[in-house]
Amino acid sequence: MDAGWWAELDRPATQVATDASGAVLGVVSYALRPKDAHGVILWLYCRESETVARVLLAHAVTEMGPRPLDAFHFATALTLGLEALPVGHRPATHAALTAAGFAGTSLWRYMHRTLPTPELPHLDRYHTEPTTPDTRRLIVTEHGQTLADAMIGTPVQGIGVLWWIGVEPAARGQGLGRALLGTALDALGGMGATEVILFVDDDAPCGDDRDRTAAKSLYDSSGFVEIDRLYSFTKA
Template identity: 35%
Template sequence: MLQLIDRDRLPGQPAITPAGLSHALRAGEGLESAGCDVLVSADDAVLGAVSYAVPKSDSVGVLLWLHCLEDEQSLAQMLVDHTLTELGRRTVHAYAVPTAMAPAGLPMRNRPGTRRALEACGFSGTDRWRYLHHSLDTLSPRVYAVADLIEHAGGGWQLFLRERGGIRIGEACISAPIGGAAVLEWVTLAPERRRLGHILLEQCLTKLADRGIDHVTTCLHAPDFDNPHYEAALHLHEAAGFTVADQLHTYVRCP
């Protein structure tokens, strides 16, 4: 199973470990775990696996994650059909909840077999996020620092951008790293200082590289009428060295 999951990793995502898989099998906040079922061949080879859950309200079902050979759509379809049978007659959301293995959303480019299987089973997708990746070995750091990095007790960092007088004008939050990879959770700047966003990102990446981080990923909300700042945010991240690795869609199926 670990090999199947590893094949589906996006750039910058750490390899899944037995401990990480165990954590991913636990029910998330507000969820009661319904199960993780494995599809095996006649000779007991693992062909795929799916994890699903039911919220404590028992009103909907959730397909948390599914992994199989992507070039075998029939395998993904068997796992989706099985999940729908187990969850019963209720609305089912797929890839709508982040797990210990990945952010919410099914990668469109990387998971075509699973995408087609969901659609064949009646699921409708919604474009939610852009998954961005930065390999820090391409970094050209600034020679001076204008930001303070504060480490959290449980891991991860908060970075504060300051003016020469010491006034903080920007902030970034970075997750605790796993296997040399970290997630840039969010970036914010004072409205009148948004033109300095590139400096905040550069400082953030430089300080992470100094601490042995090899890869940084982040997710931007997909462009839509409610998100007029998407193009500016994308340009800011691309100028700092991020590239769009995939599009993440969530799915829903009504009974």
């Protein structure tokens, strides 16, 4: 999925920290990006030991040399599409990044609710098409024009993903988004999901083309609960 982004990087380095017995304590992966001379920390795991996180970060920063650094900025093959660091569930990693001089920016809300959703309205007319082996798109049209669409992910161990929902400007304010949301969640339930998660932008200015104020209001009023915030980090 991210072949173009990976192609911008030099070969990543992966370093493993162990104790005296050889047991793995943590691991960090990082790479240089020649186009802007930045260093990139791709991922870091430390069993949530702040001491281990600090050691791994210090090693990566030293190896990449004095330069601007980014951490947890993009999805990687290992995160399966999850961008940034869930700071609520990774407090030790977050603390280590802050102690190392990284500045964090909240980019996404990570939200969850259980299924089914009998309280939500549903659409009578829509059609579905596969987009990838793991996703499908629900589309609402009128007179050959797309009014709204949603993308859902095949459930894994009972957990489905709502990747996207959007309504064209001319069709907003009529309850179409809520009905499409109910329909998408019903479709996930029909595929075996008992829970659903989603990620929603938290960094777009109001009035911007990416403004997700309406989407966040929809999710908040439709039974979704925020369970974490996803941060990216920079260090000058």
